[in-house]
Amino acid sequence: MEIEEKIVKKETLFKGNIFDVRCDTVILPNGRKATRDNLEHCGxxxxxxxxxxxxxxxxxxxxxxxxxxxxxxxxxxxxxxxxxxxxxxxxxxxxxxxxxxxxxxxxxxxxxxxxxxxxxxxxxxxxxxxxxxxxxxxxxxxxxxxxxxxxxxxxxxxxxxxxxxxxxxxxxxxxxxxx
Missing domain, CATH: 3.90.79.10 (Nucleoside Triphosphate Pyrophosphohydrolase)
Incomplete structure (x- = not known):
């Protein structure tokens, strides 16, 4: 079964000193759309x-x-x-x-x-x-x-x-x- 999601849009909501906040729109393996809130961390x-x-x-x-x-x-x-x-x-x-x-x-x-x-x-x-x-x-x-x-x-x-x-x-x- 395919389990990977495909990102169709990335939107940066906040840029900070340690991390940025991003909202991704993804296509799920079943074809439906969903959103994912993620932090991009500097490490x-x-x-x-x-x-x-x-x-x-x-x-x-x-x-x-x-x-x-x-x-x-x-x-x-x-x-x-x-x-x-x-x-x-x-x-x-x-x-x-x-x-x-x-x-x-x-x-x-x-x-x-x-x-x-x-x-x-x-x-x-x-x-x-x-x-x-x-x-x-x-x-x-x-x-x-x-x-x-x-x-x-x-x-x-x-x-x-x-x-x-x-x-x-x-x-x-x-x-x-x-x-």
Missing amino acids: SCAVFAVTNDNKLVLVKQYRSAIFDVTTELPAGKLDKGNEGRMEAAVRELEEETGYKAGKMVHYFDMLSAVGYCDEVISVYLATNLKRTKQNLDDDEFLNVVEIDIKEFKESVLKGEIRDAKTVAGVMRYCLENNI
């Missing part, structure tokens, strides 16, 4: 940082979209222009946590909300961390926490940590390391 990166004593470096940050504080991987959007994903990950790790990685490698890419958004989050694994200085943006307020992987897993299972990129990163790390 982002996240860093799965592990200290030399095997603790995860996370940040606690207020998120206005959910009116709550989350515990999550250090992360951020790509600066518009020519910033590469690895470059953004290096920048975000030091800005948000005050750590520099002796080694940073691309870990995996994930799609954050495929039902309405094209955002790709590139997750990097950072090890051999060295303490530097946190350098938050003027509008950024967060706390750095270091947590043991087993304690982290318990927090996920209890529903205390719900951020998708963070849960996905830890799931992969645990599967790869038999934790």
Whole structure:
């Protein structure tokens, strides 16, 4: 059975700093028309940082979209222009946590909300961390926490940590390391 939709019209409704809002008119596999509201995101990166004593470096940050504080991987959007994903990950790790990685490698890419958004989050694994200085943006307020992987897993299972990129990163790390 054919399941792909064919876009017949794209209309940008809003242009923002992080994303644009678009309404697409599509033809469904059964021939009917429908509309799809989508966000075109500039892309982002996240860093799965592990200290030399095997603790995860996370940040606690207020998120206005959910009116709550989350515990999550250090992360951020790509600066518009020519910033590469690895470059953004290096920048975000030091800005948000005050750590520099002796080694940073691309870990995996994930799609954050495929039902309405094209955002790709590139997750990097950072090890051999060295303490530097946190350098938050003027509008950024967060706390750095270091947590043991087993304690982290318990927090996920209890529903205390719900951020998708963070849960996905830890799931992969645990599967790869038999934790």
